[in-house]
Amino acid sequence: MNSSAPSAAPVADRPAGDAVPRLALRGLGHAYEGRRVVDDVSAEVAPGEILCLLGPSGCGKSTTLRIAAGVERQDRGEVWLDGACVSDAARHAPPEARGVGLVFQDFALFPHLTVAENVGFGIPRAERSRAEALLSRVGLEGYGPKYPHQLSGGEQQRVALARALAPRPRVMLMDEPFSGLDKRLRDEVRDESLSLLKAEGAGVLLVTHEPEEAMRMADRIALMRDGRIVQVGAPYHIYNHPADLRAAAFFSDLNVIRARARDRQTETPFGRFLTPGLEDGAEVEIVIRPQHLKIDADVGAGAPHPSIANGLPARGRVERARFMGSESLIEVRMEYDGSRLRATVPGAWLPQQGAGLWLSLRRDRCFLFPAGGAAAGHSAAT
Numbered sequence: 449m450n451s452s453a454p455s456a457a458p459v460a461d462r463p464a465g466d467a468v469p470r471l472a473l474r475g476l477g478h479a480y481e482g483r484r485v486v487d488d489v490s491a492e493v494a495p496g497e498i499l500c501l502l503g504p505s506g507c508g509k510s511t512t513l514r515i516a517a518g519v520e521r522q523d524r525g526e527v528w529l530d531g532a533c534v535s536d537a538a539r540h541a542p543p544e545a546r547g548v549g550l551v552f553q554d555f556a557l558f559p560h561l562t563v564a565e566n567v568g569f570g571i572p573r574a575e576r577s578r579a580e581a582l583l584s585r586v587g588l589e590g591y592g593p594k595y596p597h598q599l600s601g602g603e604q605q606r607v608a609l610a611r612a613l614a615p616r617p618r619v620m621l622m623d624e625p626f627s628g629l630d631k632r633l634r635d636e637v638r639d640e641s642l643s644l645l646k647a648e649g650a651g652v653l654l655v656t657h658e659p660e661e662a663m664r665m666a667d668r669i670a671l672m673r674d675g676r677i678v679q680v681g682a683p684y685h686i687y688n689h690p691a692d693l694r695a696a697a698f699f700s701d702l703n704v705i706r707a708r709a710r711d712r713q714t715e716t717p718f719g720r721f722l723t724p725g726l727e728d729g730a731e732v733e734i735v736i737r738p739q740h741l742k743i744d745a746d747v748g749a750g751a752p753h754p755s756i757a758n759g760l761p762a763r764g765r766v767e768r769a770r771f772m773g774s775e776s777l778i779e780v781r782m783e784y785d786g787s788r789l790r791a792t793v794p795g796a797w798l799p800q801q802g803a804g805l806w807l808s809l810r811r812d813r814c815f816l817f818p819a820g821g822a823a824a825g826h827s828a829a830t
């Protein structure tokens with residue numbers, strides 16, 4: 449946690465030994481028509497770092513970005529760029545005075561300027577050759593003499609991206625910058641532009657609502673919900689140590705097994721789990737992603753042996769099995785209570801409908817949460 453931040457909300461931990469953050473947001477708040485849409489948001493972006501603001505539609509990501517850019521003014525908190533406060537209760541530098549690069553969804557090119565002139569706008573004449581190099585980076589080599597109206601929407605979007613990159617901004621603020629591009633182009637343009645920004649030491653704050661895209665791009669992800677940052681960390685950390693059930697569910701389909709705590713543990717058809725800190729009778733949710741169930745075919749030889757790694761197997765029948773290319777999705781009706789669990793397996797295997805299976809839970813991949821509350825951390829078999 450950053451001790452200088454006035455807020456109690458999660459603050460992006462800065463990588464050790466790093467310099468002054470390129471961008472720091474401290475305790476930001478904003479309300480529209482009396483409704484708080486940004487609530488105590490704090491985050492820092494280091495030089496060469498990409499921080500993704502990730503969250504469902506309407507959670508306040510774009511508003512946070514617009515506050516950082518200066519096009520919206522917060523009613524609480526501060527915006528700092530390279531160690532200087534550019535906006536707080538007393539001052540508010542306008543966007544053009546902040547020297548940050550902006551790639552917003554509603555980008556607008558100058559219609560009367562060519563593509564090359566658009567990209568070269570606002571950079572010194574001596575650096576104009578950079579415009580052509582950037583156009584080739586975004587896959588628009590040779591487009592310099594064209595005018596915006598001669599381009600498709602996706603091409604215009606890439607010109608806007610090149611234009612934002614041209615002045616070598618120290619901070620780049622991007623709102624769904626690659627959303628209009630088809631997949632192949634998106635991967636290429638995204639990797640090219642982000643690696644350039646990193647190489648130049650820019651700090652990038654990028655908004656997306658797509659978890660896979662965030663995991664692919666981000667050094668760290670700040671997960672937002674209802675105007676607040678609920679968790680900050682490296683993609684691996686956020687995926688494998690979600691703060692709560694909703695944070696876990698944002699990244700994939702989930703199986704949830706409900707049980708009750710007693711004597712600091714809980715009994716389930718898959719064996720016992722520890723429930724440290726939970727009162728007797730508290731409802732707990734054991735959560736596991738479909739790819740982390742272990743499946744054994746029921747060949748009539750009884751249950752597979754229980755193990756420390758996978759607990760007890762429980763029996764069910766295949767209700768539906770679907771081949772989906774690289775994997776198959778199997779829905780299993782469980783014998784113990786008629787509930788349905790979902791498992792994914794490599795696509796080569798597709799069991800018959802009605803076939804008997806034994807399912808067990810990979811214990812190191814289970815999360816245990818008190819029902820409707822905060823995380824109790826990973827559970828462990830007893």
Ligand SMILES: Nc1ncnc2c1ncn2[C@@H]1O[C@H](COP(=O)(O)OP(=O)(O)OP(=O)(O)O)[C@@H](O)[C@H]1O
Pocket residue numbers: 480481485503504505506507508509510511512657
């Ligand atoms: N100018 C505005 N006036 C009133 N309400 C607004 C305004 N702009 C945004 N809002 C509301 O504020 C909330 C947050 O909006 P914001 O655009 O920041 O969300 P978001 O997380 O970026 O969503 P999305 O992914 O859909 O773009 C939403 O409920 C939105 O309807």
